[in-house]
Amino acid sequence: MAGNSEILEGLEREEESDDLFEFGDDLELNQFDGLPYSSRYYRLLQERKTLPVWKYRHEFMTLLENNQILIVSGTTKTGKSTQIPQWCAEFCLSAQYQHGVVVCSQIHRRQAIDLALRVADEMDVNIGHEIGYSIPLETCCSNDTILRFCTDDVLLREMMSDPLLEHYGVVVIDQAHERTVNTDLLLGLLREVLLQRPELRVVVLSAPPASDTLLTHYGNVPCLHLDAPCAGEVIHSNSSSAESFYSALRLALEVHRSREPGDVAVFLASEQEVVCACNILTKEASRMSVSLGELTAVPLCPGHTGMCPPITESPQKSRRVFVSCSQSEDLFWLVDTITFVIDTGVEKRLVSVYNPRVRASSEVLRPISQCQAEIRKRLTGSTGKCFCLYPEDVQLPAEIPPRILESNITSTALYLKRMEMAGIGHCDFISRPDPEGLMQALEELDYLAALDNDGNLSEMGIIMSELPLDPQMAKALLASCEFDCASEMLTIAAMLTAPSCFIDPPVGMVTEVMLCHMKFQHPEGDHFTLINIYNTFKRSQKEPYFSQEQWCEEYFLCCDALQTADAIRAQLTDILKRIELPISEAAFGTKTNTLNIKRALLAGFFMQMARDVDGSGNYFMLLNKHVAQVHRLSGYGAKAHKLGLPEWVLFHEYNLSDNNCIRTVTQISAQAFLQMAPQYFFCNLPPSESKEILQHILDRDRTGNARTKPQPAAIETKTEEGESHDRCVIQ
Structure with missing residues (x-):
């Protein structure tokens, strides 16, 4: 790599010149933008030299030049997260960026932004130019960016279009000790990328003793142990x-x-x-x-x-x-x-x-x-x-x-299937997922028609992987394009992906908060209530006397969460337009639109159906035969004693620890479920009274020729026995 030896030889000279520099001398030129360094740069440089990581600078650059993978072990406040990405940028500059620039992954959005701002300050360059950041829903970069901080999920999605990360010469994986799903995926996939790109460098920043686990996994790779700050x-x-x-x-x-x-x-x-x-x-x-x-x-x-x-x-x-x-x-x-x-x-x-x-x-x-x-x-x-x-x-x-090892890995399985198509067929996991969990994930993808008969991604699966949503929600959103309710489904997807918009009631105000939230409740269910809240929130933008923050405060809703949902909705809309899927005009409130929204929800969430077995809110879940109550904050939970509960519901989430509750619940008819659920899923449901009731309805409809005909988008789907059926639409 041309120029690396010059940088290594110049490190000691640079430190000597730094010590001799006085602010009255002529300012040197910044190697990254060609402009003179400011006086602040030198003040910050003196602070940087006091960091525990600084004395390892020469050793780090030597190891980086001679090794594909390098592990740096140190705790918070050693300076590794700010200094090492800068040294990697110098390493890439010495090669005239012929192998690419630097990207540094973080697990938190806040961390990615703060580090980018701090490093831009220390390097005396402009944020958004030489130094940038990319987080979900926000990018601050340019074609001149040579060091980019991003969240690990953003870097993973970038690998879908650039599987070998050919834009980068050095990839820095920070906070590896946190062992998030996305970071573990990156660490596993990069092993395969390194085999195909010997010029690429990967630097893993971790804290002990997790760094020892990484060292054991990667084998004979160098590990730089930083001195930890003294504890009090x-x-x-x-x-x-x-x-x-x-x-x-x-x-x-x-x-x-x-x-x-x-x-x-x-x-x-x-x-x-x-x-x-x-x-x-x-x-x-x-x-x-x-x-x-x-x-x-x-x-x-x-x-x-x-x-x-x-x-x-x-x-x-x-x-x-x-x-x-x-x-x-x-x-x-x-x-x-x-x-x-x-x-x-x-x-x-x-x-x-x-x-x-x-x-x-x-x-x-x-x-x-x-x-x-x-x-x-x-x-x-x-x-x-x-x-x-x-x-x-x-x-x-x-x-x-x-x-x-603790997460639902259906999204992970979908992503890995997509990477197989991109030529990265092996992920060298540090901790392999549970085989049963992996089999369940693949089974779920099969039910969602994301896989073909050979176990590869289907056309539907490819489109689902383009959406930054969990597979069930992605399938429901794609189905909405067929059912002319994409506008409403975009809102539901955004509201359920963003943090909850409901604020926990302050002490002594539970009743008042409940009454405020009840103003938005929709008789069809909680998914429709979320549309009500979002639409009213958007109308508040036009209110001349109140800001959105004031409106949210009045109704005990989280303004930041609703603004995030608005941004997510805009992002999802752009993706649907990019892949040329139709987005219908909003028709919320009409009978046809209500039915179509439920069909779209069922296309993705047919595995999450439950039946009230005794009329008192004890919901029996078809898939796992567990019984749960509707969450107290659900619209059905609030009006259960007045209007009664629906017999069949679709739910978004089942939480064992939250008083064994199902959350975000919407009323569904048994006929709609039978129309939308794949036959091979229905056949695999465990025996129960609820399944017998459904089978009776199905048999009655068949004999009476009264079953609703499939929509035009229906195609044949497989069963376990290989028979063909036309019951499942949107395949």
Whole structure:
């Protein structure tokens, strides 16, 4: 690689010249944009040199030149996430970008944006030009971008059109220790890409001990171990996980009353607890003496849009309490004022349940990993205090459990099938998915007509993979194009993909919030209610006296979530137009439109049908023979005692831990289900009274020639025995 030796030889000279530089001298030219460096560049350069990663710069560049894969192991605040991508950009520049530029994946949108802004500042270039970022629904890049930060899902989708990532010379995978599904997929697929592109370099940034697992997986590859920042005083307690939430809040308030300077970081179990804790802390702070100074609760939670305000300098005589949860440790890389850390030591994770034929999710409370615990302890530096609200001798798991072992992997299976078509037929998983879960995923894709008779992607499957939706929702959206209700289905898909627009009722206002939300309820079900909310939200844009934020506040709805849904809807609309699928005019409210929306929903979600077995809301699910209640926030849950519940419903989600509830429920007729469900799916349903009722309806319709004829889009589909049927439309 031409020029690499010159960079390596010049590193020591550069550091010597940096030390001798005085601000009165002529400014050097920036190698990336050809302009003179600003004085700020040199100030930031002195800060960069104090980072633990800096002393490994020469060693890193040598290893990068001589190895295809390089692992860098270090905790938060070592500087690896800001410095290493810059050094990779220098490496690509030395080769005149003949092998490509640099991309750095992150697991959080917020992290990708913040790192891009910081690195652009340190490199003294413009954001959106030499340095850029790409996150879902937002891109800030140009043809001149030589270092791009993006979320791991964005990079995966880019591989669909560029499977060998030929645009890049170096791929940096950050936060590999978090073991997200997308990051694990990237790490597995890149092994195959490296075989076909020997000039490509892959740098994996991780935290110990997860880096040891990666080293074992990749074999004889170099691993650069960075010195960890010193931890301060660590104090353990014997609190149980049941009382750790309030213990953490009491401790945060006691720290504030002690008047010891410094900000506080509190780690709770879930995003819901973060929201609740911020409300409590804000309320308690208003009651405190003014002499203690201002106490500000700052939610730092990646999963919720709009929950992460910009991190700025803390005002004098003010203390910030950063309230966070799992997967948020790396968001603290820019906060240098943390003196106290309060760690509850537990997290809530939503996991998929893979008992035979049970497709459900459950929220599990469990201890954090040693990896997370160590990162949190080192956020305070050597002079701070970390209060661990769990016993010192508690046994924490060494690493964060891989998400791919706990998630519904139907989307993953669809993506891998698409990559097979692109020539990347092997994914070298660090942790292989459960075989039963993989078989269920392929079975579901088969039911959705995403696979052909040979197990490859069908034409329908190819189009489904183009949509950034789960396969069931993608199939429902494509079906809506045939049923002339694409406009309404776009809204449903966007609302269910975005974070929930419903705000949890504040204490004492449950009834008032419920009454507000009931104004939007639609008699046909919750999917139709979501359309009502979105349409009313859009009309509020034209309201001369209220902003959208005021309108949402009045109706206890989340404005950020609705704005995200609006952006997702626009993105999905663009995709449908790009692949030249028809988008009908909105006709919401008509009888025909209502029927067509239900047909489109059934095309994707026929596996999620349930029947009220006793008229009291005990819904028996056809696929897994479990019984569940309608969630209390459902429109049917609110009016159950007044109007009664429908016998047959389609539901979007089944959660075991949430009081064994089905959520987002819409009334469906048995005849519509029989029309839309594939015959081979219906035949494979386990025996039950509900199936017998459906079979009776089917037999009666056949003998009476009263069954609804298939729509024109219907084609024949297979059964297990190979017979042909015409019952399933939109195949």
